[in-house]
Amino acid sequence: MNISDVAKATGLPAKTIRYYEDIGLIYPTRGDNGYRVFADTDVHKLAFLGRARALGFSIEDCRTLLALYEDDSRASADVKAVAEEHLSQIGDKIAQLEAMRDTLRTLVQSCAGDARPDCPILKDLARG
Amino acid sequence: MNISDVAKATGLPAKTIRYYEDIGLIYPTRGDNGYRVFADTDVHKLAFLGRARALGFSIEDCRTLLALYEDDSRASADVKAVAEEHLSQIGDKIAQLEAMRDTLRTLVQSCAGDARPDCPILKDLARG
DNA sequence: ATAAGGGTTCCAGTCACTGGAAGGTCAAGG
């Protein structure tokens, strides 16, 4: 399989697949013409990475998860720990964004949004 | 005022203040020794920027907001438009994170988290 | 022979800083 076939199969851009090889997440072989040749295991790994990234795991987390996935003697506790840590960080980020949203929503609601210069949003930013 | 005084006054790191000058958000003057000299207006602007950034506005949004702030003939509608657009993007990001959180939470709950290798999290990632 | 549509590498840019090196300036103390 060439790179564009793999891109179609996994939904990942070819650029991203090359990048994942660069940083050592996958190791496709090479054909005589220098083209990357992807085995089923590579495609499988890339699909795994795509789903892990879609869940917001960092590349380093993905590396860890992939290593755990390939380690038959792993402890599920190790996987769970990575996921729980990520879950907690997602929670933190949501809380932060919600705080911003609440403040912003209040400000937006209080702004007339007309042709006059008077604006509570700017007033708030000018001295919180 | 020298840069470290301004840093204390605004809560922004000196590095960030220099960066804001680099990208043309502020224009402190210079003393004979080459040191930046900050006027009250500069400090005021930096505090404005700090609060806008804390609400998640991009630097480009901040530039726009600052320009509007300094334009006495602005229309509050223009400010409101920037804020509403940002508010909507925050909403999108929250929704995305909440989707991740829901999926992840379910996966984490279903994982025993013990010494055995069997793991529903990896199973899910391996073929979603 | 050529053109289209693959593939390759490498460099630069994104965003908003942040760290660090190398060096100039200033005020206080000996």
Added chain:
DNA sequence: CCTTGACCTTCCAGTGACTGGAACCCTTAT
């Protein structure tokens, strides 16, 4: 006058995870 320490300066590189683009090679069909 000299030194020490705390300032300040500029410039370069790195962050995360790609993404765009240039320049060039390979394959297949016409």
